[in-house]
Structures are given as structure tokens and as C-alpha cells.
Amino acid sequence: MKRILITGALGQIGSELITFLRKRYGQENVIASDIKPIPEETIKQGGIFEHIDCLDAQEIYSVIKKYRIDTIFHLAAVLSAIGEKNPQLAWKVNINGLYNVLEIAREYKCAVFSPSSIAVFGPSTPKDNTPQETIQRPSTIYGLTKVTGELLGDYYYSKYRVDTRGVRFPGIISYATLPGGGTTDYAVEIFYQAIKNKKYTCFLDKDTYLDMMYMPDALKAAVSLMEADPSRLKHRNAYNVTAESFNPEQLAREIKKYIPDFEIYYTVDPMRQEIADSWPNRLDDTAAREDWGWSPDYDLKTMTKDMIEKLKVKLQISG
Ligand code: NAD
Numbered sequence: 001m002k003r004i005l006i007t008g009a010l011g012q013i014g015s016e017l018i019t020f021l022r023k024r025y026g027q028e029n030v031i032a033s034d035i036k037p038i039p040e041e042t043i044k045q046g047g048i049f050e051h052i053d054c055l056d057a058q059e060i061y062s063v064i065k066k067y068r069i070d071t072i073f074h075l076a077a078v079l080s081a082i083g084e085k086n087p088q089l090a091w092k093v094n095i096n097g098l099y100n101v102l103e104i105a106r107e108y109k110c111a112v113f114s115p116s117s118i119a120v121f122g123p124s125t126p127k128d129n130t131p132q133e134t135i136q137r138p139s140t141i142y143g144l145t146k147v148t149g150e151l152l153g154d155y156y157y158s159k160y161r162v163d164t165r166g167v168r169f170p171g172i173i174s175y176a177t178l179p180g181g182g183t184t185d186y187a188v189e190i191f192y193q194a195i196k197n198k199k200y201t202c203f204l205d206k207d208t209y210l211d212m213m214y215m216p217d218a219l220k221a222a223v224s225l226m227e228a229d230p231s232r233l234k235h236r237n238a239y240n241v242t243a244e245s246f247n248p249e250q251l252a253r254e255i256k257k258y259i260p261d262f263e264i265y266y267t268v269d270p271m272r273q274e275i276a277d278s279w280p281n282r283l284d285d286t287a288a289r290e291d292w293g294w295s296p297d298y299d300l301k302t303m304t305k306d307m308i309e310k311l312k313v314k315l316q317i318s319g
Helices: 014-025 040-044 057-067 082-085 088-107 141-162 186-197 215-227 249-256 269-278 286-292 300-315
Strands: 003-005 030-034 048-053 071-074 111-113 129-130 167-168 172-173 199-202 212-215 244-246 263-266
Touching: 003 057, 003 167, 014 040, 014 071, 014 215, 040 269, 040 286, 048 057, 057 088, 071 088, 071 199, 071 215, 082 088, 082 141, 088 111, 141 263, 167 199, 167 212, 167 215, 172 215, 186 199, 186 249, 186 263, 186 300, 212 215, 215 286, 249 263, 249 300
Parallel strands: 003 030, 003 071, 030 048, 071 111, 172 212, 199 263
Antiparallel strands: 212 244
């Protein structure tokens, strides 16, 4: 990885991946892009930023050529909850956008990281210790696009030897950028509301278990996989990865250790509850651990402590 392009770089993961990659590979070697206009604070941070709509292949081509890109972190996507509200847009962005990126990667011999999701699993998938290889019959348009994306990645690897790699991310928890409309967003919103108002009304039921991961681990997973020795990779798209599995009640209990008068209430949103119920309780990520040494640094306890400390500073609330 000498010259890296990130698509969808202004989203929850991209906005932190930019800094992570620039520290590791050099400010001038990481080109960030998004369909959204660049915010003032991103401009102030410096570094190269280009406008790319992934549905416009020419826009991707010109940036790949201009900067002689060899690796693409393709993060532009429409997530689960937004996708259910606009399935046509989810299909267009998640499939046509990925197809454009893979075609360009084939021509210019770029490596491609494109994250998949726990959303590739559905109601008929084993819920506990969900295996690396198992039934993938999702019931959401987002899940459908992610399964297709995994298969496309595998196809471009086996047919054209494009170096495609991916992980199935669980819900990502972070304090820098708000999540972009997924079913696991409650696990971020709860921290903001706990600090600001000492109460939170959760849209998922209290005993809904889901896999989660703190952002530093998500960044580590993406970059470790891309840096891994290709001869050790038995899978391409995509590796199960997880760090922790908990339900809203357990997260609220952990937050109460730092904010004792915090209260959680529940008003279940049927659409997001149905999506969450169709996803696994906990993934088995043995393959990632064995093939490229995956191991998370944070669990529920350490993640909660760090989130509250960092978010308090961000929101400038002391005590
Ligand atoms: P996000 O919704 O926060 O950000 C996506 C970005 O893509 C946005 O900045 C948006 O402006 C951009 N985008 C949308 N359409 C575009 C287009 N046509 N061209 C260019 N950019 C476009 O998403 P995220 O949470 O950062 O997720 C990044 C990737 O990780 C996605 O593939 C997502 O499916 C996957 N993932 C995320 C999570 C999570 O919890 N955040 C979990 C599993 C998988």
C-alpha cells in the first residue's frame, strides 16, 4: 500500500480511517473522497480530498490515474436502516458503486478492501457462534447487497486476481463521527444521551444481543487484513470479526458505573427490531484469528470507559 484512496471517507469509519492511514502511510499518500462536500474542519486538517461519486466511474478513474493509486478502501455505502427506507438507492450505491471500483481495480491492478457486515446473515443462520461459512439468506436489501458484494469480491479475485479482501464488521461504536443509519446505531446514541441528558430511549428491545466493536479495533482489523501475507488468507470476502456481544440492558448497566443516575427506556422500532432479530447474537471469528492474527483490544468494559472519557471531552462536559 503506497498510494491509497478511501471512498465514502466522510462516514463513520472513513473519517477515522483517514487519520489512521495518514499516520501510518504519510499524509500525502492517502487520498480521501466522498460524494458529500468537504467540511471546513476536514479542510483545516490538510491532506488531499477529492469529490468522488462512486456511481460515476469516470470520477473514480481520474483520481486513480491522477494519484497512481494502488489500494482502495471502498467505504461508500448505504447502511441497513436507511437502505430499508430506500432499497433502490441501497442497491445502486452498494452494488453499482462496488462494481465500478472492482472494474477499475482490475484495469489498474489495485488492491481493494470492501467491508461486509453481520447483515449478510439472516433468520435461518445459526445465531450463536455463527460460523465463517454458513447459511447466508438475509432479509434486508442491505444484507442482500453485502452478500452480493462478498461474492463479487471473491469472483474478481479468482477470475482476475484482483487482491480483494474484506471483513464482516459488526456494529461499530465511536465518538468522532455519528453512524450513518444502521441498526446498531443505538450503541453510539446511548453514550451521547447518557452524557447530555442522563437518559436514553432505545429503539431495540433490552435483550437484543448483537456483535459490536470499538472503532480502534475496526481500524486495526481493516489495516491488519490489508497488510496480511496473502498466502495465509484462506478467505477473501469476507472474514467474520467481532470484539464483544451485548444487549442494550448490559450496555446501560456498564454506563451506570460512570453515570449512576442514567436511565434507559425502551420504545421499540419494529423495522429495526426485525432487522436486529434476523442477525446473529455472536460471530465465531476463529478464521480471522488463525489466518491473520485478528485479536481485539477492547471489550464492553474498556470500550465504555474510553467512550465516556473521550465523549465528555468532545462535548465539553466535566464531572
Ligand atoms: P456511513 O454511512 O457512515 O458512511 C458512508 C459514506 O459513503 C458517507 O460519507 C456517504 O456520503 C458516502 N456515500 C454514499 N453514497 C456515495 C456515493 N454514491 N459515492 C461516494 N460516496 C458515497 O458508513 P460507515 O459506517 O462509515 O460504513 C463504511 C462501510 O462499512 C460500509 O460498507 C458499511 O456497509 C460497512 N459497515 C459499517 C458498519 C458500522 O457499524 N458502521 C458495520 C458493518 C459494515
